[in-house]
Amino acid sequence: MMQTFSSQNARHFPQQQLKTELVVTGGGLAGVCAALAAARDGLKVVLIQDRPVLGGNASSEVRLWANGATSHMGNNNRWAREGGIMGEIMEENLWRNKEGNPVLFDMVLLDLVQSQPGLTLLLNTVVTDIEKSDRRLQAVHAFNAINQTCYHVSAQQFIDASGDGVLGYLAGAAHRVGAESMEEFGEKMAPGENFGHKLGHSIYFYTKRTSQPVRFVPPSFALQEITAIPRYKRLTSDLNGCDLWWLEWGGRLDTVHQSETIKWELWKIVWGVWDYIKNSGEFPDAANLTIEWVGLIPGKRESRRFLGDTLLCQQDIIEQRDHYDAVAYGGWSIDLHPADGVYSEHDGCRQFHSKGTYTIPFRALYSQSLDNLLLTGRLISATHVAFGSSRVMCTCGVLGEVVGRAAALCQQQQLTPAELAQPDQVEMLQQQLLRQGAFIPRQPLINPARDAQIAVSSTLQLRALPADAGWHQLKSRCALLLPLKAGERLPAITVQLRAAQTQKLQVSLLTSNNPANTCGDRHIASQSISVNQQGQYRLNFAYRAEVDRYLFIAFEENPAVEIALTSQRLPGVMMVFNSLNPRVAKRTRQINDGDYGVDEFDFWLPRRAPQQILLAFALETPLQLWHRDYLLNGKLRPEQHTNCWVPAQDDAYPNVSWQWAESQQARQISLLFDNDFDHAMETVQMGHAQAVTPHCTTHYRLWLDEILLAEVTENHHSLCHHAIPQGVRFRRIRLELLASAGALPALYGLHLH
Structure with missing residues (x-):
């Protein structure tokens, strides 16, 4: 049908009005976990993402592998892989995409978010302004250049997971940029002006070997003199993707407003490096190599860090301080890079590990300036030094789930985040996180099976x-x-x-x-x-x-x-x-x-x-390392002991029963199986040998008295939730372990909600 539009003085883009309970800005792993957690806890959520895909630095646009406390299995943090929603994402990606294809990881994230009830996703949508009254945000304005539509989204709760802190910045929230001096907090790793100010950006590239020689003609803007990069002798023809994280620059610039300048310099570096590898004659085996992909946007490490009611610092990490309001944890090294990046005479990084995992307090995860703004991902209240550890993506994802569930509690209990952080309130959040499979070091789930009597078919000795x-x-x-x-x-x-x-x-x-x-x-x-x-x-x-x-x-x-x-x-x-x-x-x-x-x-x-x-x-x-009583202790993985039950090797029909003298009622049963919490499960490029780890229970039946509640035949997750029909009461739960992925099955617990 033909449409004709006459001349007018002006036109305006259409505007959509959305009313919700929670707005999450930023669709990296922190924002995805926050939005999923809040929606699963009953909130109506709008997730606003300024890119066409989810995942941020982990997406196919940047292609950095997601990692966290396991630190590529390169430190002493045993069984430290992230749990909860971040763990679910890693396990699902392993199941669907053990080869590490970044496009498939995009699909995993989009599938999880798009299929979540109560969650509205706005891709390609940029927040341009906010509305606030006194200490409370009220709405955001956003624009989608693809459908040329303006959005006005009002809400009661807000989470800033945008990496650069667009909500906090526009709302005038207190924040820091750059590195503190050693004198301010007594941090001996404080870098000093010679080494660091901020961490820079990186752009990655993937290569592919072909059957015949491939010519490469560099663009005019490619770096001409490779010796401008002091570490150029580290270049080889087999470096690829994340191996070249040290092609970094921009730490002395404004890493928000000068991002385009930084991007062009990184393109100059990348194409100059590739020209050197292909055309210098130093790498004869590079003749049959071609570039398969070069990032179009840089992976950003650091910009603004917003202030909460406490500031995570170096001593919190190195001394492994346990906070009363601990809600999450980290375990990556304190990983600081020279501000001059690839042009620096310093090594590409300065990394120091703590002896184990450290906890992150809830008081660092909301703005001290606003009463309804929660902070997650790279925005949390931390010094530059502590940020060097907490910034990695799986840790950011864990922090996302924390603030998503915190937003739900704040909305349901009519609390501000600062009120929720008080000693007499924060246990609500801690226990909700643990019930949903999140791990908080040295914090048990309280009475997960309601004082049940437990019986097992056998126990491995x-x-x-x-x-x-x-x-x-x-x-x-x-x-x-x-x-x-x-x-x-x-x-x-x-x-x-x-x-x-x-x-x-x-x-x-x-x-x-x-x-x-x-x-x-x-x-x-x-x-x-x-x-x-x-x-x-x-x-x-x-x-x-x-x-x-x-x-x-x-x-x-x-x-x-x-x-x-x-x-x-x-x-x-x-x-x-x-x-x-x-x-x-x-x-x-x-x-x-x-x-x-x-x-x-x-x-x-x-x-x-x-x-x-x-x-x-x-x-x-x-x-007796795998006793049945471990199913009642509320510890969710190996920590000081195995904390799991394992049946005997000759048990042909392993099963567990929980029994109560009085009939019980619950909304949900959660089972926590083994899926090798020591396996790092990096999301892209590296690839993994197995789609599910050997001790994971893949086939099981769950009974309420004599009623079969569920039979699962292709399980590949550590945490499995099963809803109980409303009004159903029971006095006995029986779990039958019918198959594993190849080794003895292990079970950490059954939790009633």
Whole structure:
């Protein structure tokens, strides 16, 4: 049908009026987790994202792999992968996209958000203005250039997850930009003007090998002289994607308003680097390489940090301070980069790890200037130094879920975030997070199964692991990571060793000064043994644990000695190696080489599947590491002990029953299975060996008395929720574990809501 429009004095874009309960600005992982959490807790949510896809720096537009407390499995934070919604996203991506295709990760996020009831998504939509009255935001104005539509969205609660803090900035909220001096907070890692002001941006590129030579003609704006990059000798033809994170620049500019300037400089750098690789003659094997993709927008690290009622600082991280209002955690190193980026004479980063995970207080997650603005992602109240750790994407995702659930509580309880943060209120938020599978270090879920009596079909006891998987040469220090209960004695351990000629081998018993850590920084005892040919050797340290804690049975390096291995794998028990992960450390031991106010300790790292190994051993008396009572303790993963139940290997029909004397009523049952919380599950580029980890229960049935509530046949998640029909009462719940992904299944708990 033909339409004709006559001349007019002016026209206006159409405007849509939306009324909701919560506005979330920013669709990175923090904003996605915030919007999903709030919608699942009953709020009407509008998520405003200024890009065509979700994920922010993790999206196909930037293609940085999402990571967090696991730190590429390169630090001592065992079983530290993020839980809750961030964990759900990582597990779903692994299931659908273990090869790490960034376009498929876009799809995973879009699918989760688009299918969530109560959540309205506005893509390609930019917030341009806000309305506020006194200390409360009332509405946002936004514009979508694709459909040429203006939006006016009013709400009662607001979450700023925009990375640059568009809501907080327009509302006039207090914030900081740049690096604090050492004197202000006593942070010895404060960088000083020579090293840093802000972290810069990066643009990544992917390459592809072809069957014949490919010519490359650089653009006129490409960097002409590669020696302008002091680290240019680190360039190789096999570097790709996130390997080139150090192609960074812009830390001395305004990283918001000069982002376009920074982008053009990064394009200059990227195309100059590629010209050098292709055309310098230094890399003959690059002849058949071509560029498959170059980022069109930079990945941004730092801009504004908004002020809450507390400020996370270096000491919170290094000392692992536990806050009364702890609602989340981090574990990435304090990772600071020189402000001059790729043009700096300094190394590309300065990284220092804490000995374990640290907690993040809720008081850092809302604006001190406004009564209904919550902050998440890169915007939280932190110093530049602390921000160097908390800024990574999986940590940001965890913080997103926190503020999403906090917004729901504030709306439902008619509280401001500052009121919710008070000691007599914040437990509501902490327990709601734990019920939904989020992990808060050293915080248990209170009475998750309502004082149920529990019965299991069997329980695995650790007696001996057969030597059926060959031998491991002791080319570096390695250790068996094994937990003990308080008051429990470590039994004598027998291992199989061999050597062609008589060798001395030292074996040590280590633990961690902080029982919540697994860093092996406390030496208990050592035993020297003489190894000759092949035989069984007894280790006896006569140690009794004063608290629940993990022990290291550590074998010193001796390449002339080999130790027998087993093919079995056990939840909460593993081998670790005093080794180096070059992505996150420069040595096998952290050295405080400049008085940076950090600890010195060894890195004990696991191996990634399928390269994991476990030594064969026998115990003089068995250990009960996976007792049924762990299903009632409210601890959601290995921490000081395994905290899970595992059936015996010969149990053909493993099952658990929860029984109550009085009939019960609940809205929902949540099951928490094992899905290897130590596996980093990076989202893109790296790829992973398995789509679901071996101990995960893949097929189960859940019964209420004699009624089958659910049967699930392709589970690939650690956390599974099941709604109970309204009005249904029960006195018994039975869970049947029918299949796993290949290893013994493990269960952490059943929670009633």
